[in-house]
Amino acid sequence: MDYQNRVGSKKGSGGIAGTAETNQYRRERLKTLLQSKINIDSDPYVFKNHLGVLECKLCLTTHMSESNYITHTTGRRHQVNLMRRAEIEKRQNGLTSDSNIDKNIKKRYWKSIGKPQYKAIKIRDEETSKKGLLFVLKLDKIKSDVTPAYKFVSNKEFSRGKDNDTSFQYLVISAEPYENIAFKIPNTSSIISNKTWDYWDVDTKEYCLQFFYSS
Ligand SMILES: [Zn+2]
Incomplete structure (x- = not known):
């Protein structure tokens, strides 16, 4: 899935959209997602842990069901994190042409703090x-x-x-x-x-x- 383009393709917005626009965008996205039955396997940010619980690696949140995760991806928090992530990627790509950089960023995004x-x-x-x-x-x-x-x-x-x-x-x-x-x-x-x-x-x-x- 191309998050960067989706975020960037919002008409007339260089950054975070206004609330009304965001809400409409969110509703539309949710509708699209539900219609297309989004394949969670292809989402780079979702991770199913040993407990069968879905984790959003971008927002460090947990979700008990796929529909709950999908709803989360349409929420403001996730959208803002996607935009931040796109910014970071843009910056990183400007500094290096290493094709592994995307993988490295993804790894860093999961801020695990070790074992308790x-x-x-x-x-x-x-x-x-x-x-x-x-x-x-x-x-x-x-x-x-x-x-x-x-x-x-x-x-x-x-x-x-x-x-x-x-x-x-x-x-x-x-x-x-x-x-x-x-x-x-x-x-x-x-x-x-x-x-x-x-x-x-x-x-x-x-x-x-x-x-x-x-x-
Ligand atoms: Zn998220």
Whole structure:
């Protein structure tokens, strides 16, 4: 998709359009997108993380569904970021003719801040004496509008089909703008779903997650 041209092609505007114009533009774009059933795979800014959640690499936002992401791409924030991005590209291209520059810019745009601090503690259920694990993550730099989320991912899914070993699986925790953190855990017995519990403390920025094995 050619964002640069679309942004630049707005009639009579050298920069950010007026509100009325933007709203109309947004409505039209949404209509076009819905009609053409935009292929998210070809969008360089959308990324599906291990939790199946869509992330906009341009705005560092998360979206639970494709339609939610599409709506986001028509919003003012995304449009402004597209324009900024086009400006940066224009500048960069003026400085260098390196054809890899576009790839480099895209990489830099995802401002991951590394992995969060965490503790993993072996626990035992008092009633059933089943074994389990408790994870505590310190997420001081989490984005204010993000709630941490977790997902159990099979080894096959995690390795994108390259590894079929079913003796282990992964627990993936996401909390933007931190990198997703994946814990390799045994798969020998299943996890008791109604004993799996997580808690996000907005004040202390601590995220706790615990689960127990059924055997
Ligand atoms: Zn965006």
